[in-house]
Amino acid sequence: MIEVRNLTKRFGSHTAVDDLSFDAQPGEIVGILGPNGAGKTTTMRMLTGFMPPTSGTAKIAGFDVFNDSLEVRARVGYLPEQVPVYPDMTVRGYVTFWAELRGVRKPHARVDEVIERVQLTDRRNSLIRNLSKGMRQRLGLAQAIVHDPQVIILDEPTIGIDPQQVIEVRETVRQFRTKHTVLFSTHILSEAEQICDRVLIIHQGRIVAEGAPATLRQQLQPGAHLYVLIGGADEAQARNLLEHIPGVQSVQAQGEGFTIRTQPDVDIRAEVSESVMRAGFALLELRPVAMTLEDIFLDIVGRKT
Amino acid sequence: MWIIFRREVGQYFASPVAYLIAAGFLVLTALIFNNDLTVSATVKPASPSVVPAFLSFALVFFAPLLTMRMLAEESREGTLELLLTAPVTDSAIVLGKFLGAWFYYTMLLALTLVYQVILVSVTQPDLGHAISAYIGIWLYGGATIAVGLLFSALTENQVIAAFLATAALLILWLGGLAGQIVANLDLARMLYTLTLQGHFTSSFAVGLLRVEDAAYYAGMMAIMLFITIRIVESHRWRG
Numbered sequence: 214m215i216e217v218r219n220l221t222k223r224f225g226s227h228t229a230v231d232d233l234s235f236d237a238q239p240g241e242i243v244g245i246l247g248p249n250g251a252g253k254t255t256t257m258r259m260l261t262g263f264m265p266p267t268s269g270t271a272k273i274a275g276f277d278v279f280n281d282s283l284e285v286r287a288r289v290g291y292l293p294e295q296v297p298v299y300p301d302m303t304v305r306g307y308v309t310f311w312a313e314l315r316g317v318r319k320p321h322a323r324v325d326e327v328i329e330r331v332q333l334t335d336r337r338n339s340l341i342r343n344l345s346k347g348m349r350q351r352l353g354l355a356q357a358i359v360h361d362p363q364v365i366i367l368d369e370p371t372i373g374i375d376p377q378q379v380i381e382v383r384e385t386v387r388q389f390r391t392k393h394t395v396l397f398s399t400h401i402l403s404e405a406e407q408i409c410d411r412v413l414i415i416h417q418g419r420i421v422a423e424g425a426p427a428t429l430r431q432q433l434q435p436g437a438h439l440y441v442l443i444g445g446a447d448e449a450q451a452r453n454l455l456e457h458i459p460g461v462q463s464v465q466a467q468g469e470g471f472t473i474r475t476q477p478d479v480d481i482r483a484e485v486s487e488s489v490m491r492a493g494f495a496l497l498e499l500r501p502v503a504m505t506l507e508d509i510f511l512d513i514v515g516r517k518t
Numbered sequence: 519m520w521i522i523f524r525r526e527v528g529q530y531f532a533s534p535v536a537y538l539i540a541a542g543f544l545v546l547t548a549l550i551f552n553n554d555l556t557v558s559a560t561v562k563p564a565s566p567s568v569v570p571a572f573l574s575f576a577l578v579f580f581a582p583l584l585t586m587r588m589l590a591e592e593s594r595e596g597t598l599e600l601l602l603t604a605p606v607t608d609s610a611i612v613l614g615k616f617l618g619a620w621f622y623y624t625m626l627l628a629l630t631l632v633y634q635v636i637l638v639s640v641t642q643p644d645l646g647h648a649i650s651a652y653i654g655i656w657l658y659g660g661a662t663i664a665v666g667l668l669f670s671a672l673t674e675n676q677v678i679a680a681f682l683a684t685a686a687l688l689i690l691w692l693g694g695l696a697g698q699i700v701a702n703l704d705l706a707r708m709l710y711t712l713t714l715q716g717h718f719t720s721s722f723a724v725g726l727l728r729v730e731d732a733a734y735y736a737g738m739m740a741i742m743l744f745i746t747i748r749i750v751e752s753h754r755w756r757g
Contacts, residue, residue: 263599263754264755283607284605286605287605289603291603293600297595297596297597297599297600299595299597302529306528310521313521314521314522314601314605356600
């Protein structure tokens with residue numbers, strides 16, 4: 214549904230998006246993850262036909278974003294980072310305007326349906342200036358889906374609203390999955406993990422990692438991590454003991470115990486417990502540590518810079 | 519384009535400010551008309567073009583008020599980005615807005631026709647003169663609105679948009695005075711024909727319908743709108 218090949222955008226000498234390639238299938242929620250200034254917004258703006266790429270191509274539903282811009286724009290729903298509203302319009306008027314502009318025939322039934330879906334029915338005749346930030350965010354979602362687009366592009370839809378509303382927005386986005394392809398940007402890693410089928414991690418305009426949140430975690434984990442807590446030994450003794458177990462790559466103090474890194478695909482838990490016992494200490498705790506996307510992300514970004 | 523046009527017109531009628539502007543517009547023109555009518559009872563025949571002639575000056579301040587919001591607000595609220603990703607062309611956005619403002623102005627102008635009705639009922643004015651003056655001021659209004667729209671596209675700040683547009687229109691309007699202090703007659707005439715007044719005061723306002731004057735205002739609209747479209751388009755190229 215989305216097909217991006219070698220997409221590049223330069224502003225003067227600054228390269229905002231650097232040779233980006235990826236695909237998104239129908240019904241998939243793809244998260245673009247990266248720190249501020251990584252090129253997420255620029256990428257989305259090129260996909261929505263807002264700005265032309267410097268080089269490379271992007272296709273949406275088979276239409277080139279530059280050459281068939283109007284076709285692309287009719288098939289994309291977009292919510293920019295700053296929710297664009299007309300404060301003097303009513304909720305209904307606003308959604309109707311965007312529906313008509315995007316060529317929805319007989320918009321009224323559709324508009325009511327969409328307003329219902331983002332739970333603004335009881336506010337449908339209010340002026341937008343009187344809506345809370347979270348409601349405006351949902352209103353923004355409403356205009357993005359009103360023409361039933363094949364692709365929905367959301368730029369940081371959960372930024373700046375309270376946690377309850379974040380959950381509601383996430384819930385709404387998850388519902389889109391059945392009928393639309395969703396491209397979703399965020400810099401909150403746990404969010405990407407919760408919502409997305411697939412995550413692209415972008416840093417300085419390049420994809421540094423890609424995959425389902427779970428596989429990503431597996432792939433990128435540079436070996437397994439174990440947390441070990443030993444009783445009856447002081448720190449130096451314990452460290453010395455752990456470092457001499459075969460298969461241990463590094464030992465790091467963490468709290469009262471240690472995190473040890475081992476080679477991937479080798480389970481050394483048996484060896485660890487045995488060594489500790491043999492040395493006459495007590496093994497109080499031994500558990501694998503799962504890296505969160507956060508750790509992976511920092512790890513990758515740290516390695517690249 | 520018509521969807522944008524409809525929204526703009528709707529905005530005018532939905533906002534109390536637009537009604538205030540309309541009221542002020544009518545009060546001012548009524549005062550001018552009433553004054554002229556009083557004078558003409560004794561001294562001179564009533565002129566059917568007194569209201570249009572007054573508007574030719576008032577529009578310098580009035581047109582920017584109608585247009586200052588149009589594009590400045592869109593770019594401030596971020597809705598411009600959404601408009602530019604909707605399946606409409608950039609020119610449709612600009613033209614829709616322009617026609618919306620011009621339509622609103624046309625409605626106000628139509629309201630002032632009531633003065634012509636009064637005039638017809640009390641005296642025998644030259645209707646040809648009145649029609650010419652109204653066509654002239656209608657085109658004149660379109661040209662000033664196009665100038666106002668251009669400055670609305672240039673900035674995110676409505677006040678700055680209105681101020682710059684008024685300044686630009688004032689220069690276009692006062693340019694005729696510059697002609698008076700230039701000794702060279704040809705240069706003076708050239709300056710005069712470049713100004714807004716030059717194609718109204720001495721032609722439409724005295725009952726003269728000339729293609730060149732209509733072409734001047736039409737050309738002015740075309741050029742201003744073309745530049746405005748380019749400015750809107752430039753949002754796509756900025757960072």
